[in-house]
Amino acid sequence: MRAHPSTTAPGAGKPDVGLPSDSRRSPGGGGYEATRSRVETYFDRTAAGTWAQLTSDAPVSRIRATVRAGRDRMRATILSRLPEDLSGARVLDAGCGAGQMTQDLARRGARVVAVDVSPALLDVARERMPESLAGRASFHAGDMLSSEWGRFDHVVAMDSLIYYTAAEVGAALAGLARRTDGRIVFTAAPRTALLMAMWGAGRLFPKSDRSPTMVPQTRPGLARALSRAGCERELREVARINSGFYISSCLEVAP
Ligand SMILES: C[S@@+](CC[C@H](N)C(=O)[O-])C[C@H]1O[C@@H](n2cnc3c(N)ncnc32)[C@H](O)[C@@H]1O
Numbered sequence: 001m002r003a004h005p006s007t008t009a010p011g012a013g014k015p016d017v018g019l020p021s022d023s024r025r026s027p028g029g030g031g032y033e034a035t036r037s038r039v040e041t042y043f044d045r046t047a048a049g050t051w052a053q054l055t056s057d058a059p060v061s062r063i064r065a066t067v068r069a070g071r072d073r074m075r076a077t078i079l080s081r082l083p084e085d086l087s088g089a090r091v092l093d094a095g096c097g098a099g100q101m102t103q104d105l106a107r108r109g110a111r112v113v114a115v116d117v118s119p120a121l122l123d124v125a126r127e128r129m130p131e132s133l134a135g136r137a138s139f140h141a142g143d144m145l146s147s148e149w150g151r152f153d154h155v156v157a158m159d160s161l162i163y164y165t166a167a168e169v170g171a172a173l174a175g176l177a178r179r180t181d182g183r184i185v186f187t188a189a190p191r192t193a194l195l196m197a198m199w200g201a202g203r204l205f206p207k208s209d210r211s212p213t214m215v216p217q218t219r220p221g222l223a224r225a226l227s228r229a230g231c232e233r234e235l236r237e238v239a240r241i242n243s244g245f246y247i248s249s250c251l252e253v254a255p
Contacts, residue, residue, distance in 0.1 A: 032168050036117060036143065038212045039163055043097070044118035047211065052124045055098040066244020071159070074187060074241045077250045078156050079104055081185045081238060086110035089153040094144035094176075094186075095160020099125025099137075105156070106136040113137075113152070115144040145172050151179045157186035159248065163212040170225025173253050177231045184253040190240060191216040192247055219251065226253065 043051060054064055054071075078101070083089070087109035093102045096114035098121050105112045106129075116122050119141045126139050140149065144160060155176050161169050169188070176184050189195055195216045223235040231253070238250040 032164065035163050035168075035212065040117040042211055043116075044120045048118065048120040048124075051121060052098055055100055055124075063245050067246040070241050070243025070246025070248065073243060074158060074246075074248055074250060075101055075104060077239050077241065078158055078185045078187075079108075081183055081250075081252055082108075082154055082156075084108065086154075089182075090151070092144070092149060092152045092155040092176075092180075094155055094157040096125055096139070097121050097160075099128055099139075101156055101158055102137050102139075103129065103133060106133040109136075110154075111136055113140065113149050115140045115142060115146075115149060117141070117143060145175055147175070147179065152176075152181070154182040155180050155184040155186075157184070159187050161186050162189050162214045162248075165215055166217055166221045166225040167228070169217065169222055170227075170229040170231075173222075173226050173235070174229035174231035177233055177253055180255075182255050185238070185250065186252070187248045187250055188217040188222065189214040190247060190249045191218050195247060217249075219249075222251065 054060060054068060060068060082091075082105075085108065086105060089110050091105050091110040091112050093099075093105060093112050093114040096102050096116050097118075099114060102112050102114040102125060114122075114125060114137050116125070116139075122139050122141055129137060142148075144157070161172060164172065173184060173186070195214070198214075219235065219237045226233070226235050234254045236252060236254065238252055240249050241247070
């Protein structure tokens with residue numbers, strides 16, 4: 001029998017997320033909590049199977065293979081920003097999904113706090129955790145920004161902040177920075193012509209696409225939002241990954 005890392009039930013504790021309501025600019029309206037709820041519905045029900053497949057070795061379409069390859073490169077890029085030896089470091093995997101990054105961090109010796117709003121994906125992540133690493137990760141269903149998860153040496157947020165407005169991402173990063181001694185490494189959808197066209201289409205036909213809309217960002221826009229949220233740490237772009245249908249920027253908030 002596999003030793004299961006600990007899991008927190010959804011809604012446990014009272015999350016103190018501390019984000020402003022920014023419904024005016026949210027792609028689907030309603031502000032941070034409404035977006036998080038759409039994200040939860042999508043990853044927990046609509047796309048849980050698709051996401052489990054994309055994050056496995058199972059065969060996928062050629063289009064999805066470009067996304068998988070891009071995401072593999074992005075994971076390596078994010079990890080390259082953290083110390084090779086993470087022995088004993090407490091690291092938040094914010095929006096851990098099916099747990100690919102959780103495993104990589106645990107292999108480097110980190111004590112990983114893996115949080116996701118989708119219990120279905122957490123089940124996949126827990127099942128996939130090799131027994132030898134299971135004791136190094138704890139899995140929690142809830143809001144990745146909640147202060148109930150405590151303080152961290154580092155935070156990674158791969159493709160989990162991409163649905164939120166600049167003001168929401170700025171506030172999220174400022175909140176995390178108050179509880180993080182080292183780096184916060186995360187991804188954002190860059191403002192490319194292709195992504196802007198897709199974003200425009202999503203706004204024109206919001207009901208035809210049940211997936212949460214990504215919000216394209218610029219580095220200066222995010223830096224301004226971070227500063228407005230009261231955090232004076234530097235926000236820099238580390239790399240951009242362009243792999244077929246996966247176009248994403250890796251950014252970090254330095255200590
Ligand atoms: C595109 S997936 C990426 C998953 C994983 N980080 C990876 O790269 O494989 C985005 C994940 O972020 C989670 N997520 C988004 N917003 C969240 C929030 N506010 N709190 C917790 N999880 C969130 C979603 O449920 C989903 O599993």
